[in-house]
Amino acid sequence: MAKIITISREFGSGGRELGKRLADELGFDYYDREILEQVAKESELDEAYAEKVLDGSFSLGFPVTFGRTFLYTDILQQDATKLLVAEEKIIRSLAKKGNDMVIVGRCADVILRDYKPLNIFVYADMDSKIARCRWRAPKNEALSDKELARKIKQVDTGRARQRKLMTDKDWGEKESYHLCINTTGASIKNLVSCVAEFAKCYFK
Secondary structure (H helix, E strand, C coil), X not given: CCCEEEEEECCCCCHHHHHHHHHHHHCCEEECHHHHHHHHHXXXXXXXXXXXXXXXXXXXXXXXXXXXXXXXXXXXXXXXXXHHHHHHHHHHHHHHCCCCEEEECCCHHHHCHHHXXXXXXXXXXHHHHHHHHHHHCCCCCCCCXXXXXXXXXXXXXXXXXXXXXXXXXXXXXXXXXXXXXXXXXXXXXXXXXXXXXXXHHHHC
């Protein structure tokens, strides 16, 4: 059976970087946005739209009447169902290939629970997440700390909401993971070798 590591993470905590570095360290395949791209393609939906629907962060950007609200909600629910079905199918097909891999996000820990993956949750305090978001942001982005904090909370709320569709276990609940990593004030690069050793012990 393939060795699978899943990375769940708070927005801005560095979970994506940790997952990529960990995959490189262990020689595992790495999947992140590749899954989203394939889901959008198979569902024949725009990738940016698909990401917002799957992450539960889609918000109405325009005023709607009472009747149109119901219509719009129905469309979102239909698209969400279509995307979730495609997402699960793609993630399972990746696991069936039998290659060792790291998967970031997408509730892969729930979908692949029969494969007994190593499930990691990455988190950090708000100041660290804001700082990391600023470091990765385009130069022309001019969000205040308050606006960034609101964005971070919105994304994390969406991730928690999506997980509720898959399991009764709360997103970020420590009992759902084998390893929880606080990246506050830490260098992701310096953490990787320790996490890799943990993973080797887990799969033994």
